[in-house]
Amino acid sequence: MKNFIFFLAFLLLFSTSQDIFSSKRVVIENVTLIDAGNPIREEMTVIIDGDEIVSINKSNIGTTALLDDDVVVDGRDKFVIPGLWDAHVHLTFIPELDYETAYGLFLMNGITSIRDTGAILKKLKPAIAFAKKNPLKTPRLFYSGPLLDGTPSVYKGTEPGYPELSVEINEDTNLTALVNNLIEQEVSFLKTYEMLSEEIFINLLKISEEKNLKVTGHIPLGIDFFKAVDNGLDGMQHIRNLELACTKDSTEGLSKRLLLLENIESIPGSALRSKIHQAQRYSSIEDFDEDRCMKVIEHLVVNNVFQTPTLTINTVGSKRFFANEQWQETYKFLPNVVKNRWLKDSKSMAQQPLNDSYKTYQDWSMKMVGLFNKQGVKILAGTDTPIGFLTPGFSLHKELELLVESGLTPLQALRAATITPAEFFNLEDKMGTVEVGKFADLVILNNNPLNDIKHTQDIHAVILKGRIQ
Numbered sequence: 289m290k291n292f293i294f295f296l297a298f299l300l301l302f303s304t305s306q307d308i309f310s311s312k313r314v315v316i317e318n319v320t321l322i323d324a325g326n327p328i329r330e331e332m333t334v335i336i337d338g339d340e341i342v343s344i345n346k347s348n349i350g351t352t353a354l355l356d357d358d359v360v361v362d363g364r365d366k367f368v369i370p371g372l373w374d375a376h377v378h379l380t381f382i383p384e385l386d387y388e389t390a391y392g393l394f395l396m397n398g399i400t401s402i403r404d405t406g407a408i409l410k411k412l413k414p415a416i417a418f419a420k421k422n423p424l425k426t427p428r429l430f431y432s433g434p435l436l437d438g439t440p441s442v443y444k445g446t447e448p449g450y451p452e453l454s455v456e457i458n459e460d461t462n463l464t465a466l467v468n469n470l471i472e473q474e475v476s477f478l479k480t481y482e483m484l485s486e487e488i489f490i491n492l493l494k495i496s497e498e499k500n501l502k503v504t505g506h507i508p509l510g511i512d513f514f515k516a517v518d519n520g521l522d523g524m525q526h527i528r529n530l531e532l533a534c535t536k537d538s539t540e541g542l543s544k545r546l547l548l549l550e551n552i553e554s555i556p557g558s559a560l561r562s563k564i565h566q567a568q569r570y571s572s573i574e575d576f577d578e579d580r581c582m583k584v585i586e587h588l589v590v591n592n593v594f595q596t597p598t599l600t601i602n603t604v605g606s607k608r609f610f611a612n613e614q615w616q617e618t619y620k621f622l623p624n625v626v627k628n629r630w631l632k633d634s635k636s637m638a639q640q641p642l643n644d645s646y647k648t649y650q651d652w653s654m655k656m657v658g659l660f661n662k663q664g665v666k667i668l669a670g671t672d673t674p675i676g677f678l679t680p681g682f683s684l685h686k687e688l689e690l691l692v693e694s695g696l697t698p699l700q701a702l703r704a705a706t707i708t709p710a711e712f713f714n715l716e717d718k719m720g721t722v723e724v725g726k727f728a729d730l731v732i733l734n735n736n737p738l739n740d741i742k743h744t745q746d747i748h749a750v751i752l753k754g755r756i757q
């Protein structure tokens with residue numbers, strides 16, 4: 289009985305303090321504001337009420353009327369940036385890496401919005417339900433639902449390393465019914481995958497345009513880049529399949545691909561895709577044609593096709609973050625079974641000899657990002673976590689470093705993790721900068737990220753939906 293009363297008292301205390309806390313305003317004083325939409329603003333006071341930034345003014349003592357229960361944060365020598373995005377995550381990729389752990393790691397690292405770019409909705413459902421029930425413990429969650437793939441699909445769930453992430457679409461699939469069903473399940477966009485046929489891919493783009501739903505994805509292996517973009521593709525992941533588009537002989541390369549896609553040996557989708565990439569990726573990179581590539585990039589700019597290069601996953605083979613002891617330290621936040629497996633696998637993989645082709649792919653990926661940036665392609669920061677030992681949250685900061693290494697300024701890298709993902713979802717009025725009327729997602733840093741992008745890792749506090757984490 290005693291225990292029960294104690295439990296009740298605890299419950300009461302806990303729920304009361306939570307309610308009071310969430311209704312308090314947060315006031316950050318004397319802080320420097322940095323975002324990619326405004327000049328640097330020094331000595332500012334930011335007031336947050338609920339999930340909204342309600343006022344931003346020069347900090348002159350006496351001019352800001354504080355309320356008794358305001359939570360006041362001393363922002364002297366500190367820097368406020370907008371909450372960050374990881375625009376390419378897979379919450380269900382490793383079943384033992386549960387969504388609660390992942391959400392916690394994102395928030396701890398200042399990532400207040402995530403875009404899940406491929407998950408079977410049946411498996412993602414608990415993560416969605418938790419997010420709805422616990423908004424203050426969950427980054428803003430955007431999801432595509434399954435990879436929309438052709439036959440044979442890549443992520444079928446039958447080969448090791450390829451969990452079930454996709455639906456397999458063929459000529460008999462009712463595409464309108466499929467898209468309507470996804471809309472009913474509140475997906476925020478669609479993700480197309482590599483095995484789709486040209487016809488189905490184009491039909492999917494048409495239907496989603498009618499439904500006002502954006503489509504991002506890997507350009508299917510069997511379609512020409514220009515055709516894919518001209519039919520309304522809104523975004524691309526991993527710079528995938530641009531290597532072929534950027535060669536002189538891309539038409540011939542595509543014909544060869546179509547032959548391979550006939551799959552006369554009937555091998556699984558995952559193996560078929562690898563076989564095609566192996567056959568064409570590195571020879572295409574070798575045949576890189578700058579003039580043609582500039583036309584490709586120009587086409588991305590003119591058609592407003594967003595790029596999520598995911599440099600962390602594209603360079604993981606050569607940069608081997610997993611071999612670094614400091615990186616391995618981040619595994620301690622993962623569930624034990626994942627931590628132990630990652631440690632073991634990281635160590636054994638670090639022993640293997642480096643394959644030259646990884647470095648080739650790294651150099652090409654980073655060169656492409658540099659060109660995108662110069663020409664004004666919209667770039668989103670995304671990582672593909674938790675694939676490749678990329679710990680949720682921590683990997684986004686790696687991505688920011690790699691974007692800077694590819695030629696972006698730190699401010700441009702910040703844009704890629706703030707304003708641009710918001711733009712992809714037409715949410716730039718509510719997110720992406722530190723301005724009155726925007727959602728109250730902020731990160732307070734101890735050091736200026738414009739001096740060194742690594743300073744995004746030096747976090748003083750994270751504010752999600754108006755609440756200090």
Ligand SMILES: [Zn+2]
Nearest residue numbers: 376378405672
């Ligand atoms: Zn992915």
